[in-house]
Structure formats: C-alpha cells, structure tokens
Amino acid sequence: MTDWEPKIVAFLCNWCSYGGADLAGVSRLQYPANIRIIRVPCSGRVNPKFILAAFRQGADGVWVSGCHPGDCHYIEGNLYARRKFTLLNNLLEHTGIEPGRLHFSWISSAEATKFAETARKVVDAVKAAGPAQHFIKKQAEVA
C-alpha cells in the first residue's frame, strides 16, 4: 500500500478558486499531484450528484471550492452551495463514506498560498482515509 496515491476530483469555481489555483502556479507553489480539477462557473453549479458520481467512478476524495461567503461572482450561489453541501455531508456520513473524503473550502483568486495549503491538507486527509472502496461498482461475487 505504500505507493498508493489517491485520486481526488476538485470542482473549482472559475472566478475564485480556479484562479487561486492558476495563481499558485504563477507563484510556483508546490503541492501533491493527486488533484484533477474540473472547472465550473460557480460552486452553486455543483450538483450533489457530481460528488456522488465522482466517488462512484473511483475517486478517493472530492474537493469543492468556491468564493468566500459574500464574495460570490453570481451574488449568492456559494451560499446555496454551502447549504447543499452541509446536507450532503450528513447524508454521506450515513452512507458510510469516511469524513476525510469530502472537503469544502472558500478560496479567492488571490489566495494562492491558501490554495496550495488546502490542496496539501485535502490530499493528507484523503491519504489517511485510504483507498475508497465503498461506492465503487464491483462485479458481483459468484459463489
């Protein structure tokens, strides 16, 4: 298990966290290469189904990041996102997904350092949770 590297899907808002990720690059801040970024117009665009689908496809972790509350490019999309994800988080706990797998953060396009730090934190937490087994479709065992 020592060389296992988790795969993490990140849904980043185009106007803030995606820009923060770009700026982290411009600033050459280094973070682990486990994250695959999907650009969305707003964290409010992220349907909870996307998160479930990512787990189903074998992602070991999911990270959603949007604009700081009050700073949404679309006025208040991130606030709706926050409500949805609070609910989803509860639901995931019930389904048995470990708490360290799903992460939310608010990172502006200027916060490159915070982006890199959060990326490291997310990767560490997912690594601690180990490979995801729970949601992946497996072939039925035939006796």
Add this chain to the structure above:
Amino acid sequence: MESNRPGIFVCGSFQAPKDIPQSVMEASAAASAAGSFLSAARATLTQEKKTPDQTNVVGERPRIGVFVCHCGINISGVVDVQAVRDYAKTLPYVEYVADNLYTCSQDTQVVMKEAIKERGLNRIVVAACTPRTHEPLFQETMADAGLNKYLFEMANIRNQDSWVHSANPVLATEKAKDLVRMAVAKVALLEPLQEPELTVTQKALVIGGGVAGMTVAKSIADQGYAVCLIEHSDRLGGQALHLHKTWKGEDIQPYVRQLVESVESHPNITCYLSSSLKNVEGFVGNFKTTVEGNGSTQVLEHGAAIIATGGREWQPDEYLYGEDARVLTHQQLDECLRNADPSLKDAKSAVFIQCVGSREPHRPYCSRVCCTHSVESALEIKRINPDCDVYVLYRDLRSYGEREALYLQARKAGVIFIRFDLAHKPKVEVENGALKVTVIDHVLQRPVSLSPDLLTLATAILPNETEALGQFFKVPVNDEGFFIEAHAKLRPVDFATDGVFLCGLAHYPKPIDESIAQAQAAAARAATLLARHTVQFSGTVAVTNQMLCSSCGTCVSICPYSAPGFNDKGKADINPALCKGCGLCVASCRSGAIRLKGFDDAQIFAMIDSI
C-alpha cells in the same frame, strides 16, 4: 479630471494619493471627458472585422483536434509533451494531434486554422495554460476558421500542473494525460452555441438630480446621447444646494447654478421633476421604466440606467440639537457662512463635535466628509473672526490625502483639536443660558469645559430610500441602505446587473469632487454601452425543458438575476438576456429540467467518468 491645458486629463495617484477604486473611477471619468471632446469623430475610423460563416457541425461525428503546448520550457521542462500528444491520439474521436512550442503564437493560429479546414475538425482541445487568460484567443482562431467558438475546451497543464509539480515529472505527465482525457471527453459533447443579439436603445435614464445625477446626465448628453433625468423634488441641485465651499475653497453655489442651467438647457436632456419610478422592466439595452409625476404616468425606453439617488444629512437626536438654536449641523453652519450671518463675527468660541451618528454601534460606517468639512469651516470662522476660539472634538481625524495640509493649516491657525473616545462622548448642557460642553481631554485625562456661542455637529450621511429601486433594477443594497457596486476595487461604478450604473452618495458617503469623478466614470461606462448598436449575450445560459418542468418555482425564487419566470403555460422559462450562466438553478432543479449550455450535466459527468 481636467488639467489646466485643454485636452489633457489627469487621473490616478499621479494626481494625489488614493486607493484603487478612486483611481479606477477617475480613469473612467477621464475617458468620459476625453470622449466628450471626441464625440464628433466617434466610429469614423473603425473597420469591421469579418468572420466567415459558421460551418454547421450539428449531427456530425466529433472530430477532435488536440494541441499540446510546450510553452517554451514552462510545460515541457516538466511534462513529457510528446507522450501527452501521443496519448491524446489514442482517445476516442481524436483526429488530429500536434505539439507546439507556443500554441498561442501567431504561427500556431495559422496551423490550427489549416488543421480545422484540412482535417475537417469540429472540436478543439488546447492543453496549455489557463482558459482564464487564453480561451478568447483560441476561440477567435476557431471563429476565423468558421468553427463555433463554444466547441472548445482547455486542459490546464501549466498553471495547474507543470508549474506546481515541477519536482515530479512522472506524476505531472500522468496528470496532464488525465486532464487531456477529461477535456476530450467534455469537448466531444459540446454543442455549438449562438449568442443572441439585441439592439440597444441609445438613451440613458438617470435617477437623481443632484450634482452626481446632473454630471452623469450632462456627460452622457455631451457625448451625443439622449438622457432622461428623474428628480423626485421640484428642483435640481440636491444636497449641493446646502453646501458652501469645497475643501479646496471653491464656491459650490455658482458651480451648481451653472450645472443646473446647462442641464436644463441641454438639447439632449429631458428633466422630469417631482417624479418617481413606479416600475422597471427589461434588461441591458432594453429597459422600460414607468415614471409617475405631475399627475401623469409615462413609460420611458432606455438602454442604460444610472442610479444617483444621493443621501442626506442625519438629523441628530443628541447634544441638544433641535432644543437650542446655537446647536447646528454642518449644512446649517454652511448656510450661516453663505449668508455672512452676523452672529459669526461676534462669536467668542465655537465648538465642533465629530462623528455624530457615525461610527456608532448602530451606524458603524465613517461618513468621510465631516472631518475635512469641520476643519474647513473652523478655518473659515478663524478667517471671519480671528479672535474666536475654535475647538474640534474628534475621535480620529481622517483628513485623508492632500486634505492633511488643511488640517495642518487649521492647527497653525490656532484651532484646538481635542480627542475623545466613544465611551466618553462630550456632554452638552445649558448653564445660566450659556451652552456648556464638557469633554475629557485624553492628554490631560481630566474634564475640560467649553462655553461655545456656536456648536456644530458633524452628523452622519444617510442614503436616501434605496430598497424599492434596488428591487426594480435587481441591484443589491447593504445593511446601511447604500447600493453595492459589482466589485469594490475594480468595478466601482458598475452594478452586477448589466446596464445599470451607480454614482454619488447613494454608493457611500463621499465629498463632492469624488461624486463628480464617479458620475463622469458612470457616464463613461454607460456611453460604452450606448455606443454599441447591439449587445451580444453569452451563449452559456440555462434553458428549461418544458416537458420535465414541474412548476415548483425553485429556479424562479433562487435566481439572483430573476432570469427564470413562469410562462403562460405555468412552466419555467429562462430569459437568456438576464441569465449569467452561473448554473445555480440547474444544480437546484429537482426535476432535472434545466440544462446549462457549455457546462451541462452530461459534459461534467463525462469529465468525472474519465478521471
């Protein structure tokens, strides 16, 4: 913005120390002033760019071209670009792959256009830097090759890969392949999108006939566009009618008189006095506003709206205001100064109290103009009556920028400044018919008693009623009732709602020079809209599927732009002119009846499926 040489304009911290929003406002204002000079020559030298007709690719099998960029050595120094290119060739629907030293270079654009034509490509993926900076460039190349610009996707293998994983070329190359695979999966599902075009009504509506509103109206009218100016009172001028001098000592009244005259006589401006707004419909370029006043109601059509509803002086309920005639507000003192009131000449002592109603728990903001106003008025009293003792009781003296020189001048002139804090506000009483002000001097740490003949309260600035207007134009208002601009630093006169702009005291307390600059800036922003004959809307908007819509109304209630509404069949319909494409309704629709073009569920699922 004008310098002493006609045709040369000044803006930014070159003129005086200032913050970003002020610099941005001044830059727009300078552009507006320059635009007024040049309005006769507008559009005489423009050349129209011709783009070929779009090839219809609907129903075609995807034929994807993937361009992998070296970005000099920025990407190829870490990522094995050739390996990524060869990997891309193995992906479904990929017809053409290339690696380029600089994909954004002019030569590559030529290569891309040729590849699109020769290989019949109908989708493009560029694996390079970030779409935030480079997407428009490649989209333009596609349009030049007759391909719809929405059939495009970028894989960010520089900013989000090679630059941040430079110590790990193997993993970085793996990640680049993953990102390309995800982009290819998405692009295969993208559809050509149209950008609806609507004509712009080349007319502006200005709400508020104060200095800000009049300046906006005049600047837009000077650029050759018709303006309707709405004022709720029966005369133009607003708060400036009550002011005496600017902090630089310029008389305000002659300026306001001249401005009113030029607005009233301007052939492009129609004034509606004693009028107010009853309803607003429409969107950028095509507003329809119902105005009621003087016993009649009319509907005005306009392409842009500027909100300049201003503010007013707070009428204090403390320090014996309203109970003793010697206690005045700043505007009342200004009136005395304007009329050369004889009491000023005889006064032996005058006191100013700062932050009256500002920076208190229930009204936490600073009203910004009052420190300078008190210093200026204190100096004016000293000029009229040098023997008068003048005291300014303050909490923090915010004579910002070049106004600091005025503060220094006041101290040199013998004005005494005494600091107090919120927990120990001055006490004002009447003793034997005389006013008595007691304040704890923070240096002496003991009470000091003053017996002024004149007490001036530097009261807070309040916004005029903003809520109804905010709802009409769907623009936000903060807790204190001031309008909120689109971006505090970078878009200080725009609203998040397109076609609606803001200036003056309705935004936040500011001195007259800043109001004028902001008004000119708003005029410039509105003029850039009016100068266009048409506006194009983004193609990435949400659309509803009427068959699936269950009429629950979630989209209607949550959309911050009020784009969805119920149609006559009771189903949700989204107005593409109002939709910003945020996708909030799409992610919230419980019937799955809304699709966001360009970021559709299927497209995002395709990316997720190919992780």
